[in-house]
Structures are given as C-alpha cells and as structure tokens.
Amino acid sequence: MQKPERHIFICTSSRANGQQKGFCHSKDGVAVMMKFMEEIDERELGGEVFINNTGCFGICEKGPIVVVYPDNVWYGSVTPDDVEEILNEHIEGGNVVERLVI
Secondary structure (H helix, E strand, O other), X not given: OOOOOEEEEEEOOEOOOOOEOOHHHHOOHHHHHHHHHHHHHHOOXXXXXXXXXXOOOOOHHHOOOEEEEOOOEEXXXXXXXXXXXXXXXXXXXXXXXHHHEO
16 A cells, blocks of 8 residues: 555545535535545646545534644635645645644
C-alpha cells in the first residue's frame, strides 16, 4: 500500500446507513469533495494526497469541515471555490490558509 504525504478528510455528513444528510451535506460538502477529487486528479497528486469523506466531526456550525493530516489543520466553512486555494497554498505550497482555519 502506498502511503500518502497528506490525507484530507471532508465532511459530507455520511451516515452509517449510507444516507447523506445534515449540515455539511446541505452546505455543499459533497461538491467540496468532488472538487478535491477533480483537482487532485488534474494535478496528478493521487499518490501523494489521499481524500476521504467522513461523517460528522461535531462542529456543524463551522461546516463543511476539511481536515488535513498529518498537519492537523482544520478548515471550516469550506466551499468548492476554496479548494484550489487549499491545494495551491497548503498542499503544494506548505502554507496554511489562515482565513479558513478553525
């Protein structure tokens, strides 16, 4: 198994029964994840950066939530438009996007 340099978790409000409902889902969490998938593929970062959707992180009022490991950086209120900035600045540039940090 290839081990990534970074692992990005995106709340899509997935439930154990497969349903997607909740705050992050209603606030485009799925669209955020799809944008990450698209950008990672276009940038050919698939071996370096893994992404996974998650269930609730318990801070719904700040969602959609994106967590980057091993950096332990938590981003809140992420929109699809923020994805390129996170990838440019944080993932490829090594600089946290402070305006989104929670």
